Amino acid sequence: xxxxxxxxxxxxLPAGALDALAGELSRRINNQFPDSGGxxxxxxxxxxxxxxIGGIKEDKDRISEIxxxxxxxxxxxxxxx
Numbered sequence: 001x002x003x004x005x006x007x008x009x010x011x012x013l014p015a016g017a018l019d020a021l022a023g024e025l026s027r028r029i030n031n032q033f034p035d036s037g038g039x040x041x042x043x044x045x046x047x048x049x050x051x052x053i054g055g056i057k058e059d060k061d062r063i064s065e066i067x068x069x070x071x072x073x074x075x076x077x078x079x080x081x
Contacts, residue, residue, distance in 0.1 A: 001036040001054040003029065003063060006045035018042045020078050021070070028066050033059070 005025070007013070022042040029040060036055075050067060052060040070077075 001052065003040045004051040006041045006049045007066065008048050009044045009046065023072055024077050025067065026072055029063060032062060032066060
């Protein structure tokens, strides 16, 4: 399964946030889907989007929830160095 998250270029994020988000998402997704071998890519694009390639609709729905939880809890796991 491959997960691609794009964040709108107009969104201001601190330095290192994209890499930190990719790492935290990978950790959380691999906890929920240990056999998926999933890779997570986070990058800037023209709009916010989530793509799940190689998963069923229920997988995408759960990954969307994980993304939302991760984004909302950024104060707990993100530290700007």
